[in-house]
Amino acid sequence: MRKFILAFLVVVLIVMLGVTYVLKQFQQTADLSYSKLQSVQSTVVYDKNDRKIDELYKTVPRQNVSSNEIPEYVKMAFVATEDRRFYKHFGIDLQGIGRALFKNIVTMSKAEGASTITQQLARNLYLSSDKTIKRKVDEMFLSLGLERQFTKDQILELYLNQIYFGSGVYGIGAASQIYFNKPVSDLTVGEAALLAGLPKAPSTYSPSNSTEKATARRNVVLKLMHDQNVISDTQYQQALNERVVEPSIPVKKPNSNQAFIDYVIKEAAQQYGVSADDLYKGGYAIYTDLDPNLQESINNSVANHTFRDDAINSKVEVGISAVNPKTGGISAMYGGRSYERNGLNRATSGYQLGSAIKPLAVYGPALETGDYTPTSLLSDERQDFGGGYSPKNAEGEYQKHVTMREALTRSLNVPAVWLLKQIGIDTSAKFMEKAGLPLEDDDKSKLGLALGGTTTTFSPLQLAQGYTTFANKGVMTKPYAIRKIEMRDGEVKKPDIQTERVMSEENADTMTSMLQDVIEKSYGTGVNARSSRDAAGKTGTTNDVKDAWFVGYTDDAVVSIHAGFDNANSTQTTKYLSGGGGQDPATLFSSIMNNW
Structure with missing residues (x-):
């Protein structure tokens, strides 16, 4: 009896879980209205003022069309090709599944699928492209929900506005324009058949890739339409004689914020599980903290700057990131003077920091020990720190002792290495990790860390x-690009803002005071960064001036600038710069601040 009761309870539990699962899938479809789905447009990216800065599409934006704008033979071209029993099944075609299964067994391969138009719509609206059993089950139940909620005509309209037609085009409205330069209502039978043949393999059958394959596939569709009495003998013959012409596919021009847009797309995938393909399908709204004025100032400052090391075959490249220190929102991003869509983003590429590391690796952690202040005297005598390591000051001048403030302002090397040895590399590494710059193990035993000579x-x-x-009173704020994203179903997701107290507010203010001297003192290495704004900052230059840095900040923005050649290496000193961080990067910072 006990076993019977236990078995009964297990069955009840399984049934309850099954019912809960089915209701959940139905609820997903119930949450979306026809009018909302009908109005889905290209994904839009907004700036900090909620103003549109870009629409995400590869060639042309989506152009949703209503059912009454689509000729009947166009609709039936897709039905005949993709789902001949569309008007007879309830979202799942059991007969089609059986037929496909039989053919697959006979051919010993997956020769035929059995997804209905409704299932394809469910997949496009709700699911990823993962080929798993769970996704297939989800797809089937969601299809049942769609059939319960919408009419066949509504489902077909939504489907035609959602599917991918190759060449970066989603929806039949955009496809008609891109391939034939006409609205859907003016499509010929042959053109309708060509479009209906694309969803199976858009890249393979696109006329932009092969007019021969596109023609062959179109003819297959025309035969299906003829065999199913969608078109007459005359229409069939006329359509077969239509010539397929290779279209001229426009390429979307890069946005002036393109590096930032590309970063947003990557973050959407990494943080929210929304792939680039999903975004290009449309229906999302992405809100960012991009400051359009700061971004424009950066763009113009770089464009108008004269880089004295530019050569005929190579030019100095620049990467810039700007972050709001209070929120962590990325305010601006510049991927390079020759940045291309999805190309090398120099704002997120890694380089050695040179002396720009000193506040983080040496002076910040030294202040936190409580043993050092800006007036503390540091050794500035040429010396061997062990193993033959004897760094030089850039100007070749040395004093017996120098204050911490002056050592930082002049960016002296010997005092920085000496101080790192006093506080210990472990103390430095822990500070840097808390600040978001973790070191590789090889760098946790070398005093060269003080000068940015790291692996x-x-x-x-x-x-x-x-x-x-330093800008946020001792609290590190991790950067993010997306402040919120509205999903297709209306759900709003926001980032989990990550912060960490790295140093006391008092010590952070002290650091800011010293870094202000870097810019304001006549002997400061960052004197070229002076602007109309009160700012603090630090220069950085690596060996032989392979990399040049300036990182500066105000209360509202931390702006980090790197300059150098993409193809710089240790055997080609001609690909190095003639001036360090106090030259191009500092001058750019000044221009950015003045024009912001």
């Missing part, structure tokens, strides 16, 4: 993150 490389974005520690 670990850091991007302008990472350096900006580290300096939020």
Whole structure:
């Protein structure tokens, strides 16, 4: 009896779980109205003022069309090709599944699928493209929900506005324009058949890739339409004689914020599970903290700057990241003077930091020990720190002792290495990790860390993150690009803002005071960064001037700038710069601040 009761309870539990699962899938479809789905447009990206800065599409934006704008033979071309029993099944075609299964067994391969138009719509609206059993089950139940909620005509309209037609085009409205330069209502039978043949393999059958394959596939569709009495003998013959012409596919021009847009797309995938393909399908709204004025100032400052090291075959490249230190929102991003869509983003690429690392690796942690202040005297005598390591000051001048403030302002090397040895590399590494710049193990035993001579490389974005520690009263704020994203179903997701107390507010203010001297003192290495705004900052230059840095900040923005050649290496000194961080990067910072 006990076994019977236990078995009964297990069955009840399974049934309850099954019912809960089915209701959940039905609820997903119930949450979306026809009018909302009908109005789905390209994904839009907004700036901090909620103003549109870009629409995400590859060639042309989506152009949703209503059912009454689509000729009947166009609709039936898709029905005949993709789902001949569309008007007879309830979302799942059991007969079609059986037929496909039989053919697959006979051919010993997956020769035929059995997804209905409703299932394809469910997949496009709700699911990823993962080929798993769970996704297939989800797809089936969601299809049942769609059939319960919408009419066949509504489902077909939504489907035609959602599917991918190749060449970066989603929806039949955009496809008609891109391939035939006409609205859907003017499509010929042959053109309708060509479009209906694309969903199976858009790249393979696109006329932009092969007019021969596109023609062959179109003819297959025409035969299906003829065999199913969708078109007459005359229409069939006329359509077969239509010539398929290779279309001229426009390429969307890069946005002036393109590096930032590409970063947003990557973050959507990494943080919210929304792939680039999903975004290009449309229906999402992405809100960012991009400051359009700051971004424009950066763009113009770089464009108008004269880089004296530019050569005929190579030019100095620049990567810039700007972060709001209070929120962590990325305010601006510049991927390079020759940045291309989805190309090398120099704002997020890693480089050695040079002396820009000193506040994070040496002076910040030294202040936190409580043993050192800006007036503390540091050794500035040429000396061997062990193992033959004897760094030089850039100007070749030395004093017996120098204050911490002056050592930082002049960016002297010997005092920085000496101080790192006093506080210990472990103390430095822990401070840097808390500030968001973790070191590789190889760098945790070398005093060269004080000068940025590390195996670990850091991007302008990472350096900006580290300096939020000083700009935000001792609290590091991790950068993010997306402040909220509205999903297709209306759900709103926001980032989990990550902060960490790295140093005391008092010590952070002290650091800011010293870094202000870097800019304001006549002997400061960052004197070229002076602007109409009160700012603090630090220069950075690596060996032989392979990399040049300036990272500066105000209360509202940390701006991190790297300059250098893409193809610089240790055997080609001609690909190095003639001036360090106090030259191009500092001058750019000044221009950015003045024009912001």
